[in-house]
Amino acid sequence: MPCGEYFTGYESRMGLIRWRVQRVALVAGLPVPFVLPFLVGGGTVSTVSQIYIFAVAVLGLNVILGYAGEIVLAQGAFMAIGAYTTSRLVAAGSGLLPAVAVGGLIAAAVAVVFGLPSFRVKGFYIAISTLALQFISEWFFVNGQAAWIHGGARQQLPNEVGLVGPVGVVGTDLDVYYLGLVVMLLFAMLSLNLSRTGIGRTFRAVRENDLAAAVLGVDVFKNKLLAFAVGGFMIGVSGGLYGFYLGSLDPGYFGLALTLEHVGRAHRRRRRHVRPGATPGVPPRGVDGHRHQRDRAGIGVLRRHHRRGTGRRAEGRPRGARTAERLPAELAVRLLMADDVTDTARDLLDLPFHRANGIEVVSATDEGARTRWPYDESLVGNPELPAVHGGVISALADLTGAAPFVGSLGRYTPTVDLRVDYLTHAGEADLEAVAEIRRRGDSVGVAHVVVESGGEICAEARGVYKLAR
Amino acid sequence: MVSAADSVTFFQIVVEGVGLGALYALVAMGFALIYKVTGVLNFAQGEIALVGAYLVVLLGAGALVSSPLLAAVAVAAAVVVGILLGVLLERVVFRPFIGEPVLSVIIVTLALGGIFSGFVNFLFGQNFQRYPDALVLDWSVGLPLGASIPGSYAIAVLLSLVIVAALMLFFRYTVTGSILRAAASDEQAAMVLGVSIERTIAVAWALSITITTVGGVLLAMSSGGASISIKDTGIIILAAVVFGGLDSIPGAFVGAIVVGLLRELGSYYLEGGTAVVAPVVDVQLNFGPGFGNILPLILLLVVIVVKPYGLFGTERIERL
Known part of the structure; x- marks a missing residue:
């Protein structure tokens, strides 16, 4: 950089490239990220892709936090909104880019709604309300009742997706790398230009002293909402790309930890201007402290859950006294003391047959499990009553009895024997089944299952499962 | 079609809601106290309650405390450790942040919360840790209309009433209380009058964390032992303190009772199973498991939009 500033006009003072050394740096430096994949190994390419994707989210946060000065603690929530929207639209065949853009728009809309309180309050009230959003979002994306909106807590994205509709298929690590790079450069330019224009100056005026700005x-108020919208959009887009990068979605990926990492990062380098090439440094570690590699099969998810042994959420455990009251006291204590294995059971039992029928593992521990099979007319076996087909009840009893073993062992346990007593017919109501382990041996395990239809017991079953390898 | 049994159930849920609210009130008053005096929003409040709950597990390990006396000693020791923790946190963590931007302090408390819960997780794992038998209260107080209030809730209601009254008297009539109020309303003026702000803030932290620790222990007692989910209290009490007005201790108490009621009613009636049916449109109100915890957060959002300074909070007017 030359000593002294010799600008003769406002245009050159505010130019993106002001000195010759900057032009040289740009020409010399710009090709580096484009040739990087040919110089380093695949794992590094994947890690750097994640850096680019998270950079978009941190730039978005920088718009809200750095330019408009509002503390937002819902990074994970906005990214989750982007990711789940993208997943649904990609499944509908829209192609990746429109899906990511719509994900960004929905995240922006939610951000604006949660920016509304800034009309009357500022500072930590926004921090509190967005922190509440973070917790609501974590509940929402796990909640099966809201599956018609988000499409299920755990989702798989296809390996290869067209950029727009079926055109321009991307899928390899290299494709994702360049996609992330281009999007990141695009948004870096956007926020760079935002900070140089009137909008950016207005944002900074609001941040420095809102009363003086008024x-x-x-x-x-309008400018704060605008910042929320722009920032929310960028964070949502980043979430959509992150979802495609991961290949599978789980609400656990979008927890408070993600928020803290991004806020910490934006705060550390809270700058007046974004400089080109100022990508946030190290890729953030995952929720559980290791980097997510690009993992299409979702095997890593399983591995992680298995290594930790117990699940992460408390909901999997029968919650509170209310749930336990319906069970005998001794069993209730056993269930409360049991290890939560819901995540592993869900992952392993996420089978095409179960997905097609909407069968859900509500919770699973190493002592028992609870499942639900939503009623559908296609399940009727006797249209005169109508009654649910007996095979449906057997199937539900079978999988419910297996769930505790599958969840705690982390592998499939073949059924050796299943005996079902049908006590009464099951009517037009969701089926629920509760399994309780009677014996866990070295080679076989026995589970007792009670199947309820609309809260009434309709069948009891006993299953024997092979536990030995 | 409201039968007598239904109304008894409803009354029982309300009683349990008030009991739970009283437990929350202890944690919430700890939050309001520290905000009132030091202006720090302590997002690690839930984790401090968690640490309190697990301190009893640590100190009263297993069969060592089978007698009620020793169990009481373990609880008392947990409270003493709570006081020390308060002083230590103030000295080491929060003092350097006096006068720093709100965001820095928020991030520090959030990180502190992460450290606490990670530490508890590391020491005890995810599993439920049963309390010594002497601390699991199996008695309950019968109330009219066929309801009853479990022992730990009864203690919580009494204790939080005593604490809210004691705190109000303390702030109103003692010299230290006056000093705390003076420091809260104008730090510099208080300093000019010879008040040691450092000592005042240390007292506030010690008080706050002690109350919070007691709240955590009682929360654990009410479910028979400590579990990691106690840390969720931290976000739920935010709803309580914002509803009551951030810097008002009676407000925190009232807000916590309301939040406890909402949580119990929400998780009994709106989570399926016993879900109620909306009267006019005839749709079952089932929002899925965990909605009881979410209902207070919805209240929080409504309050922030409609009445941001809460019931008894000081309305801040900014001028240039």
């Missing part, structure tokens, strides 16, 4: 004729 006196100068700035519509503070």
